[in-house]
Amino acid sequence: MNQQLVRLAAVFGVAGGTFVAARHYLIPATFGDQGHYRAAAVSTVIARPVKYAGRTECADCHEDVVKTGKLGNHRGVSCETCHGPSAAHAESGGDSATKVIQPRKFCPVCHAYDPSRPTGFPQIDPVEHNALKACTKCHNPHAPVPPKTPEECKACHGQIARAKGMSQHARLACTGCHVAPDQHKIAPRAFAATKPTDISYCVRCHAQADTAKRNEATQVDAEKHYKRNACWDCHYPHNPKAS
Amino acid sequence: MSDEREAIAEAPVAARVPLPVVDAESFDRRQFIEEMCKACAAGAPVLLAVLHIAEAQGAGASTGYDPAGHVYAMGIDVDKCIGCARCVAACKTENDVPVDSPNGGLDGYPPIEDEASVLRTFFVPKLCNHCANPPCVQVCPVGATFSTKDGVVLVDEDYCVGCRYCIQACPYGARWFHPVKHVASKCTLCYHRVVQGKLPACVEACPTGARIFGEVEDRATPLSRFMRWNDIQVLKPHLNTEPKVYYANLNGEVR
Numbered sequence: 001m002n003q004q005l006v007r008l009a010a011v012f013g014v015a016g017g018t019f020v021a022a023r024h025y026l027i028p029a030t031f032g033d034q035g036h037y038r039a040a041a042v043s044t045v046i047a048r049p050v051k052y053a054g055r056t057e058c059a060d061c062h063e064d065v066v067k068t069g070k071l072g073n074h075r076g077v078s079c080e081t082c083h084g085p086s087a088a089h090a091e092s093g094g095d096s097a098t099k100v101i102q103p104r105k106f107c108p109v110c111h112a113y114d115p116s117r118p119t120g121f122p123q124i125d126p127v128e129h130n131a132l133k134a135c136t137k138c139h140n141p142h143a144p145v146p147p148k149t150p151e152e153c154k155a156c157h158g159q160i161a162r163a164k165g166m167s168q169h170a171r172l173a174c175t176g177c178h179v180a181p182d183q184h185k186i187a188p189r190a191f192a193a194t195k196p197t198d199i200s201y202c203v204r205c206h207a208q209a210d211t212a213k214r215n216e217a218t219q220v221d222a223e224k225h226y227k228r229n230a231c232w233d234c235h236y237p238h239n240p241k242a243s
Numbered sequence: 244m245s246d247e248r249e250a251i252a253e254a255p256v257a258a259r260v261p262l263p264v265v266d267a268e269s270f271d272r273r274q275f276i277e278e279m280c281k282a283c284a285a286g287a288p289v290l291l292a293v294l295h296i297a298e299a300q301g302a303g304a305s306t307g308y309d310p311a312g313h314v315y316a317m318g319i320d321v322d323k324c325i326g327c328a329r330c331v332a333a334c335k336t337e338n339d340v341p342v343d344s345p346n347g348g349l350d351g352y353p354p355i356e357d358e359a360s361v362l363r364t365f366f367v368p369k370l371c372n373h374c375a376n377p378p379c380v381q382v383c384p385v386g387a388t389f390s391t392k393d394g395v396v397l398v399d400e401d402y403c404v405g406c407r408y409c410i411q412a413c414p415y416g417a418r419w420f421h422p423v424k425h426v427a428s429k430c431t432l433c434y435h436r437v438v439q440g441k442l443p444a445c446v447e448a449c450p451t452g453a454r455i456f457g458e459v460e461d462r463a464t465p466l467s468r469f470m471r472w473n474d475i476q477v478l479k480p481h482l483n484t485e486p487k488v489y490y491a492n493l494n495g496e497v498r
Contacts, residue, residue, distance in 0.1 A: 041397065081447075116366055
């Protein structure tokens with residue numbers, strides 16, 4: 001046999017052997033076990049410690065509080081949302097403490113007024129709302145309700161009340177357009193206040209046919225002025241100059 | 244021509260390339276290559292064996308969890324979000340996210356500069372979309388990021404070289420650079436909790452139930468009910484990333 005062929009075969013043999021050996025050692029041990037990745041990386045992620053015990057854990061020891069909480073307005077709120085991560089607390093049987101809450105600082109995180117928050121979510125102005133008094137003095141954090149039924153609309157609808165108060169409509173009562181059932185003050189979403197369905201209230205001032213009854217309000221001809229639209233399609237009733 | 248070549252081949256090596264002579268016993272090129280090959284042959288198996296052992300030790304204990312039986316996703320009801328950033332706080336605590344990483348709404352929100360130009364404002368929680376067709380996985384040059392069988396996109400922190408290519412590639416800005424470990428980091432959908440049957444920390448901490456976690460393909464989970472009862476949108480559907488974070492009541496202008 002040619003000497004060249006023998007040497008070539010030897011070179012190929014060594015190269016192939018090196019490739020197989022390198023492949024065996026260089027490819028991570030768990031690569032391809034679950035997919036085109038190193039399965040050990042998943043194990044590393046899984047090995048992270050759990051810090052939030054989960055909302056079902058607390059009832060084992062704090063049965064009474066959990067029971068109260070389930071009936072109140074905070075029923076959807078997990079204990080750990082306010083009390084902080086408590087896996088260590090649950091595992092040690094209560095030896096390690098949970099977070100101490102300072103109501104005046106923590107409650108406004110959710111309940112301070114923010115125009116971006118959904119309508120109907122209970123919000124207060126933390127500066128004006130009983131300043132320096134701990135929230136928990138009046139509200140039970142585990143089953144919060146307003147300590148007394150709000151007397152005026154502006155207790156909850158402060159933003160609208162302020163806008164209206166600065167406008168030409170300042171002296172108009174909310175009840176002129178909206179009818180709120182009594183329960184609306186206690187369960188605002190279950191018993192919604194009504195909204196006007198026709199323009200009859202607007203017309204009384206703004207399209208008054210009887211000149212003797214007219215006041216200083218801008219007059220329009222209700223038959224001609226954008227008859228197919230309701231007034232509030234263009235004018236914001238709580239601050240008509242703004243739009 | 245061929246005569247010349249033979250003549251060169253037969254000439255002694257030193258005649259073609261004069262080697263710098265350090266001392267009388269210095270290597271010539273042939274000797275050097277021979278010695279190097281021997282050294283590599285002797286050293287390589289030892290080095291590789293060490294690597295192999297280290298790798299085997301790195302592999303954690305396996306759990307009884309089978310990823311093939313699940314497809315996880317997240318639902319978000321935009322109408323319920325109050326922007327309290329409890330999800331951000333929970334995520335940071337649960338996953339030891341360092342302080343100088345993106346903070347979400349944890350420190351409040353920037354003031355609106357031109358209020359007259361704003362028609363409506365609302366909160367939209369954003370997180371890794373755990374795309375079924377993830378751009379971040381495609382671009383990783385070392386294969387350090389991957390999708391698990393249950394649809395979660397994870398990072399292999401031992402193999403990530405920190406090139407930040409995935410941070411550039413993510414159309415949702417969901418990846419960030421870990422300032423301590425110097426690797427790309429991202430939402431794991433709290434994989435360590437999920438395999439234990441727990442909810443992700445952000446879902447656990449959300450006070451209004453704006454986040455719904457669950458399995459997509461099972462009809463009786465909270466998530467699939469949420470998806471049946473609401474009009475569902477995803478972010479940037481035109482990019483074909485097939486995101487698995489499903490938004491309800493989302494304004495179409497949100498990207």
